[in-house]
Amino acid sequence: xxxxxxxxxxxxxDSKKINRxxxxxxxxxxxxxxxxxxxxxxxxxxxxxxxxxxxADPTKLQGPPPGTLGxxxxxxxxxxxxxxxxxxxxxxxxxxxxxxxDLHFERHHGGVPVIDPTTYKLxxxxxxxxxxxxxxxxxxxxxxxxxxxxxxxxGNFRSGKQEMTPQEICGLTSQSEWTGVMLSTLFRExxxxxxxxxxxxxxxxxxxxxxxxxxxxxxxxxxxAYGQNGEALxxxxxxxxxxxxxxxxxxxxxxxxxxxxxSDQPFMTRExxxxxxENIKDGKIRQFSFDMDARSIITFxxxxxxxxxxxxxIKGLAWSGxxxxxxxxxxVDAGKKWYPTTLQEPVLDKAHTRFRFLWKWNxxxxxxxxxxxxxxxxxxxxxxxxxxxxxxxxGGYHLNPITAWIIKRDGSVLFKPEKWK
Amino acid sequence: MLLxxxxxxxxxxxxxxxxxxVIVYNKxxxxxxxxxxxxxxxxxxxxxxxxxxxxxxTNAEIKAWDIDVRADGKGLPYGSGNATEGKVIFTQKCxxxxxxxxxxxxxxxxxxxxxxxxxxKTIGNYWPWSTTLFDxxxxxxxxxxxxxxxxxxxxxxxxxxxxxxxxxDSTKNIDAKSLPKVVMPxxxxxxxxxxxxxxxVR
Numbered sequence: 001x002x003x004x005x006x007x008x009x010x011x012x013x014d015s016k017k018i019n020r021x022x023x024x025x026x027x028x029x030x031x032x033x034x035x036x037x038x039x040x041x042x043x044x045x046x047x048x049x050x051x052x053x054x055x056a057d058p059t060k061l062q063g064p065p066p067g068t069l070g071x072x073x074x075x076x077x078x079x080x081x082x083x084x085x086x087x088x089x090x091x092x093x094x095x096x097x098x099x100x101x102d103l104h105f106e107r108h109h110g111g112v113p114v115i116d117p118t119t120y121k122l123x124x125x126x127x128x129x130x131x132x133x134x135x136x137x138x139x140x141x142x143x144x145x146x147x148x149x150x151x152x153x154x155g156n157f158r159s160g161k162q163e164m165t166p167q168e169i170c171g172l173t174s175q176s177e178w179t180g181v182m183l184s185t186l187f188r189e190x191x192x193x194x195x196x197x198x199x200x201x202x203x204x205x206x207x208x209x210x211x212x213x214x215x216x217x218x219x220x221x222x223x224x225a226y227g228q229n230g231e232a233l234x235x236x237x238x239x240x241x242x243x244x245x246x247x248x249x250x251x252x253x254x255x256x257x258x259x260x261x262x263s264d265q266p267f268m269t270r271e272x273x274x275x276x277x278e279n280i281k282d283g284k285i286r287q288f289s290f291d292m293d294a295r296s297i298i299t300f301x302x303x304x305x306x307x308x309x310x311x312x313x314i315k316g317l318a319w320s321g322x323x324x325x326x327x328x329x330x331x332v333d334a335g336k337k338w339y340p341t342t343l344q345e346p347v348l349d350k351a352h353t354r355f356r357f358l359w360k361w362n363x364x365x366x367x368x369x370x371x372x373x374x375x376x377x378x379x380x381x382x383x384x385x386x387x388x389x390x391x392x393x394x395g396g397y398h399l400n401p402i403t404a405w406i407i408k409r410d411g412s413v414l415f416k417p418e419k420w421k
Numbered sequence: 422m423l424l425x426x427x428x429x430x431x432x433x434x435x436x437x438x439x440x441x442x443v444i445v446y447n448k449x450x451x452x453x454x455x456x457x458x459x460x461x462x463x464x465x466x467x468x469x470x471x472x473x474x475x476x477x478x479t480n481a482e483i484k485a486w487d488i489d490v491r492a493d494g495k496g497l498p499y500g501s502g503n504a505t506e507g508k509v510i511f512t513q514k515c516x517x518x519x520x521x522x523x524x525x526x527x528x529x530x531x532x533x534x535x536x537x538x539x540x541x542k543t544i545g546n547y548w549p550w551s552t553t554l555f556d557x558x559x560x561x562x563x564x565x566x567x568x569x570x571x572x573x574x575x576x577x578x579x580x581x582x583x584x585x586x587x588x589x590d591s592t593k594n595i596d597a598k599s600l601p602k603v604v605m606p607x608x609x610x611x612x613x614x615x616x617x618x619x620x621x622v623r
Contacts, residue, residue: 121482123482125478132476133476134474141474142472143468189471202489208567210489210556259486261487265492265493268550268552273548280612284611285549286613286614287614379620390623
């Protein structure tokens with residue numbers, strides 16, 4: 001391809017650097033992103049950043065032809081933030097309420113298994129009239145449902161320093177449109193006993209993940225999901241099929257599900273005893289804390305944004321595992337006064353909901369924060385309220401405190417970490 | 422042409438009535454029915470009890486996957502073990518990650534008796550059910566070779582870790598009968614979730 005003379009080159013090696021450069025409008029030539037031509041003639045970014053041609057005037061050059069797969073703009077460097085055990089959704093970089101599937105957070109205990117959809121099967125047995133095996137095709141033949149709902153890990157809270165992004169603080173929440181068959185449909189098909197009170201859900205990853213779930217949830221709104229945002233589940237989200245329990249802690253939504261055993265008592269697996277339980281007052285340990293309580297976070301302005309004086313649209317996400325978000329309030333004076341915000345439709349049951357609030361920043365140092373109120377009347381607490389309720393030994397699961405951002409006079413925005421242990 | 426068509430019609434009408442019947446599901450049957458007279462439409466207003474999709478699971482396929490052990494011991498296999506044998510296996514297959522005697526290393530500390538000064542949550546100070554140990558080790562440990570242990574090995578490792586956490590003594594035989602009877606010190610602290618939504622923070 002001919003390179004036009006006045007092309008500019010951008011460095012994507014360091015996303016912070018490039019953002020600043022783009023903002024300043026001054027561009028230095030260095031390592032740049034490569035668009036490579038696939039066999040179908042489509043231009044896709046190469047894995048290693050190499051030069052991309054940016055014509056001085058895109059109206060004077062034919063672009064690449066239609067391709068078999070769309071691509072993200074090479075200027076959009078979205079990525080999950082990984083640790084040894086999880087990877088986090090870049091909440092601060094997203095619009096609307098749907099998380100792009102490739103940016104859905106990940107938490108698994110034995111890596112991502114490869115499962116052949118043609119040999120996949122789900123076995124349901126135990127307290128049932130007829131133990132049954134379903135292939136993926138079987139699951140897809142049943143009446144299907146779709147619903148938009150969030151999925152959040154109950155360990156979704158990090159703190160400790162000022163230089164933390166929304167992604168680092170609470171990026172273990174994501175939202176998809178999930179499609180599948182209601183578990184109640186399958187329970188009827190196998191004739192699940194009315195005497196059954198719990199079922200075990202088991203995955204086919206290397207951890208052979210297991211959780212005990214009350215039958216009530218199974219009959220009520222549990223799904224065996226095989227679709228995510230218009231396509232098959234991503235492997236990282238349980239391909240080809242997973243349990244989806246709207247509003248319940250991520251770990252219970254067993255991915256790569258292979259077996260359901262209907263029973264009359266919980267199984268007391270490791271993930272519902274040693275893990276996913278939390279210390280509360282008087283030396284007690286709280287177990288089977290399934291519901292995700294209401295929470296919100298301002299995703300703009302947030303670290304590492306550099307804020308300009310004047311009108312600011314404060315934006316963020318709010319959600320509750322117990323129902324719809326009723327309202328979100330914002331404070332721009334460190335929690336003294338609280339104002340209602342505008343909720344973006346649709347406001348869905350057990351779903352990420354967008355809130356917005358217009359505010360004119362006068363350049364003084366301040367703290368901004370948001371709190372969610374759900375339809376049960378629950379109001380997102382402060383960390384202090386959580387510690388008061390749960391005691392000094394409070395465990396690390398189900399922490400949903402109000403998150404505050406400090407805005408400095410120079411426009412820098414910093415997370416306000418709070419000590420709790 | 423017309424004759425043929427009429428003939429075909431008469432043949433089908435001779436057949437079993439039911440084959441001509443169109444069966445549909447509709448929650449509210451009055452809603453939109455716009456049918457030609459020839460076919461009979463039967464509207465089901467309740468979802469069918471079953472759809473006839475899927476097949477009966479074989480005993481073999483259930484058995485192959487049904488590895489769970491319930492808190493009451495249901496699911497524990499034949500076999501047994503003890504701490505002395507467990508120590509040998511632990512040294513070979515577990516110590517590299519969990520420390521020489523389970524005191525922790527690259528990965529989780531497994532040993533810390535109730536009342537010890539150990540801060541980490543351990544089998545001794547946090548696990549409420551002894552059966553969980555068997556289930557978990559058999560299911561997914563060692564991490565680098567998940568599901569590779571024989572049942573006797575799992576019994577021995579379970580015995581060893583219970584012993585190291587000062588819950589049983591070193592000579593106790595652990596099997597399907599004795600394991601569920603081992604009471605874990607932390608069990609008494611477990612309570613069910615008491616959060617209910619609403620204004621109260623819990």
